[in-house]
Amino acid sequence: MYLTAALLLLAVLWKVYQLFQAPQDRALRAVTFCLLCTAGSFSTGLPAENHALNALAGTGAASLASNVLLLCAVYWLLSFYLHSATDCQRASRRARLEAVPLAMAVIVITLATIATPAGVRGRPYGTADLHTPQVAVFFIAAQLYLVYALATTAWWTGRYARMSQKPVTIGLWMTASSLVSMAAANTLRIAMDLIAWHGSAVPTGLNKSVAMLFALAVPAFVVGLSYPGVMLRLAGFRIWRQHRRTYRRLRPLWQLLHEAFPEDALHREPAGLWRENLTVRGVHRRYYRRVIECRDGLVRASPYMAHQDVQTGATPEALAGYLRSALRSQAAGEPAPTHAIAVALPGENSLDADARQLVALSDALATRG
The missing domain is CATH 1.20.1070 (Rhopdopsin 7-helix transmembrane proteins)
Known part of the structure; x- marks a missing residue:
């Protein structure tokens, strides 16, 4: 009863x-x-x-x-x-x-x-x-x-x-x-x-x-x-949890690129920390922002990686080394080649697939310290 x-x-x-x-x-x-x-x-x-x-x-x-x-x-x-x-x-x-x-x-x-x-x-x-x-x-x-x-x-x-x-x-x-x-x-x-x-x-x-x-x-x-x-x-909760976890795992890559290219940050109206951390829309919004900012940062850094002979299909660990070297060159004011190269591109055309490639690179950066 x-x-x-x-x-x-x-x-x-x-x-x-x-x-x-x-x-x-x-x-x-x-x-x-x-x-x-x-x-x-x-x-x-x-x-x-x-x-x-x-x-x-x-x-x-x-x-x-x-x-x-x-x-x-x-x-x-x-x-x-x-x-x-x-x-x-x-x-x-x-x-x-x-x-x-x-x-x-x-x-x-x-x-x-x-x-x-x-x-x-x-x-x-x-x-x-x-x-x-x-x-x-x-x-x-x-x-x-x-x-x-x-x-x-x-x-x-x-x-x-x-x-x-x-x-x-x-x-x-x-x-x-x-x-x-x-x-x-x-x-x-x-x-x-x-x-x-x-x-x-x-x-x-x-x-x-x-x-x-x-x-x-x-x-x-x-x-x-x-x-x-x-x-x-x-099902919505599983997606929320996945986006929240991905957002956190992207932090090493995002922080490195944000320090190099702070002008690429996507600005928006500020929101309360509690709402951003817990609400469904807040988590999804932050996830999309971070993926886009990471991809934009890689596009900006890729010309500095062009002269390093980056191999297609390079491992995330190798890409992490190339990226750190490229950002050191950018910080030193060295001239970059005029063309960009593809870095950590996914095998399928979707934002989540792109996020998985970025997460792998971010994890490699965190491991290399």
């Missing part, structure tokens, strides 16, 4: 943060409301919240609120896929149509709660008196809507997953599997309700199967919705 609560809390906080970043994104708004309703439904089942709500609004209020929020969560999940798979106008029209069966289910369970005798109203599903018609109608109406909405949403999820790529597709298939499991569990619950309503004993194995399906499906549902965003953030 507490693990599920922790997962729900993290997922809700993450989606609320994303919604603040993109408040006009209707699909994101739908999935955020879905998680909020799911968290609200789960919280009303906790003993303290359940007791407080019943004391405030009357016996049965917590059960009614929990089920209404659960139905709304599934509706918002369906709305999310509508907005993801169709244009805005069609999605909005379809979402309004899908609100009709939701409203009907909410009205039925609300009337059933009001009509239920106080002595049997608001009991948990496991101890509910399903011989009472109002109680049976309450649970069957809620579960019928859940089966319809979950099955429809699972179909849309699977369709959307087939059109997606990793890591999105992995999260979608996890979500689709959890939705199928929840739809199956609610179908079994309807069968259990009908059996109990007619006075027969519900098989123990059927009850355990439903409990197992829900125990697996709810965490999988939360993880599936959060998986793509988490994986993208992890």
